[in-house]
Amino acid sequence: MNEQKLFDKIKRLAGKAVGDFNLIEENDRILVAISGGKDSWTMLHVLKELCRRAPIHYELVPVTINPGFDGFDTATITHYLTEQGFTAHLETTNGEEVINAHLRPGSSYCAFCARLRRGALYTTAQKLGCNKVALGHHLDDHIETLLLNQFYSGTISAMSPKLLADNGEQTVIRPLVYVEEHLIDQWTALRNIPRVDCSCPMLVRRDQKRQRMKVLIEELQGEIPQIKNSLLNAMRNVQPRHLLDKNLKDF
Numbered sequence: 001m002n003e004q005k006l007f008d009k010i011k012r013l014a015g016k017a018v019g020d021f022n023l024i025e026e027n028d029r030i031l032v033a034i035s036g037g038k039d040s041w042t043m044l045h046v047l048k049e050l051c052r053r054a055p056i057h058y059e060l061v062p063v064t065i066n067p068g069f070d071g072f073d074t075a076t077i078t079h080y081l082t083e084q085g086f087t088a089h090l091e092t093t094n095g096e097e098v099i100n101a102h103l104r105p106g107s108s109y110c111a112f113c114a115r116l117r118r119g120a121l122y123t124t125a126q127k128l129g130c131n132k133v134a135l136g137h138h139l140d141d142h143i144e145t146l147l148l149n150q151f152y153s154g155t156i157s158a159m160s161p162k163l164l165a166d167n168g169e170q171t172v173i174r175p176l177v178y179v180e181e182h183l184i185d186q187w188t189a190l191r192n193i194p195r196v197d198c199s200c201p202m203l204v205r206r207d208q209k210r211q212r213m214k215v216l217i218e219e220l221q222g223e224i225p226q227i228k229n230s231l232l233n234a235m236r237n238v239q240p241r242h243l244l245d246k247n248l249k250d251f
């Protein structure tokens with residue numbers, strides 16, 4: 001597929017998610033969370049294009065949380081945002097210091113860092129008058145989380161495409177929920193989109209459990225070609241009657 005066809009496909013899938021879950025409404029001011037990685041850049045391009053053609057009015061406000069790790073390349077992020085016609089909002093946190101001081105032994109560095117970042121995103125959304133926060137999680141992220149939670153946490157849950165944040169103020173949206181990661185990989189490579197990583201000292205050991213889920217799904221895909229769609233459908237087709245949760249059913 002060429003660059004345009006790939007982008008059209010990604011845009012169609014994101015547009016479907018926006019419609020299915022009512023992700024964007026009139027006069028929304030959406031904080032678009034930009035890590036500098038492929039997923040968030042793709043989300044920004046798609047939302048910008050959908051915004052251009054939308055029958056309703058909404059605004060996009062890209063925001064990057066600088067986690068404070070040495071080497072985090074804010075210059076590339078600012079430059080690319082400016083090139084795309086946006087103003088860069090950078091918020092610097094002392095993430096590394098907080099993590100080093102408060103992370104309990106055995107807890108996940110990445111998960112702790114993500115929680116801190118989420119807090120910083122909500123605070124920034126409030127400061128900038130944004131009622132929504134858009135995150136770049138794609139279909140593979142959703143189904144990996146579904147498996148991770150079953151295998152390691154003993155819950156049947158994943159990530160919602162639309163969820164009121166814990167602070168009760170902002171709504172988190174995930175417009176790439178239907179977009180497979182390989183489409184994003186291919187499109188960002190063809191389009192020469194810059195890739196900035198978080199420069200975290202744990203980067204090489206990062207998310208090993210998630211990586212395991214990724215490999216497992218890839219392995220099974222040989223045998224079950226529709227596995228990703230099937231897992232996506234499982235999240236849309238919960239049958240509490242056939243589960244064991246006493247909170248969902250009287251026994």
Ligand SMILES: Nc1ncnc2c1ncn2[C@@H]1O[C@H](COP(=O)(O)OP(=O)(O)OP(=O)(O)O)[C@@H](O)[C@H]1O
Pocket residue numbers: 032033034035036037038039040041063064065066067117134135136137141
């Ligand atoms: N430093 C950050 N500043 C702002 N938003 C962030 C930051 N890091 C992550 N996010 C948001 O959270 C989403 C999920 O983060 P995660 O660390 O899982 O990234 P990822 O799957 O590698 O995505 P990406 O390719 O965008 O980096 C990102 O797509 C982005 O929207």
